[in-house]
Amino acid sequence: MATPFQLGSGDWTQYRSRFNLIKSDEIDLHFSRRDGSALSYAEAMEELTSVVENNLREARRMGRAHVMFTHGWSTSRLGKTTARSQVRSFMRSKAATPLIERSQCIQHESVFVAKLRPIDVEDAADVPKPLG
Numbered sequence: 001m002a003t004p005f006q007l008g009s010g011d012w013t014q015y016r017s018r019f020n021l022i023k024s025d026e027i028d029l030h031f032s033r034r035d036g037s038a039l040s041y042a043e044a045m046e047e048l049t050s051v052v053e054n055n056l057r058e059a060r061r062m063g064r065a066h067v068m069f070t071h072g073w074s075t076s077r078l079g080k081t082t083a084r085s086q087v088r089s090f091m092r093s094k095a096a097t098p099l100i101e102r103s104q105c106i107q108h109e110s111v112f113v114a115k116l117r118p119i120d121v122e123d124a125a126d127v128p129k130p131l132g
Contacts, residue, residue: 003107004092004102004103004105005091005102005103005105005106005107006103006104006105006106006107007106007107007108008106008107008108008109008111008113009108009109012070012108012109012110012111015066015068015106015108015111015113016068019065019066019068019113021066021068022064024059024062024064025059025064025066025067025068026067026068026070027051027052027055027067027068027069027070028070029048029051029052029069029070029071029072029083029087030070030071030072030083042081045081045082045083045086048083048086048087049086049089049090052069052086052087052090052091053090053095053096053099055067055069056096056099056100056114056116057099059116060099060116060117060118060119061119063119064116065115065116066113066114066115066116067113067114067116068111068112068113068114069087069111069112069113069114070110070111071083071084071086071087071110071111071112072084072110073109073110084110087112088107088112091105091107091112091114098117099114099116099117100114100115100116100117101115101116101117
């Protein structure tokens with residue numbers, strides 16, 4: 001099956017300067033016990049879809065053009081799930097359609113760069129206004 005995304009290669013850090021990413025545009029999805037979380041690996045993978053979607057929504061609200069998810073090189077084996085597979089699955093889902101422009105997203109071996117759809121007038125009514 002052909003991917004709806006551009007395929008990236010080389011040093012993934014190139015996307016930082018290429019898309020003028022700021023620190024909050026780069027989402028690290030490397031989960032481990034080091035972070036003090038009580039979640040099991042399986043639970044963390046289940047929550048990952050929400051993490052991805054919430055970060056896409058927040059970046060759009062902030063007017064950002066791109067978000068880069070660092071998910072690592074691990075690939076899924078039969079019966080196993082990885083951050084990489086969860087990110088790619090979400091980006092292909094219907095839930096991602098209003099958030100990203102698939103043809104301008106980059107699927108790299110270790111990161112995924114999502115090109116965000118700009119918020120239009122209809123979307124603006126659904127976006128909470130910042131306080132203060």
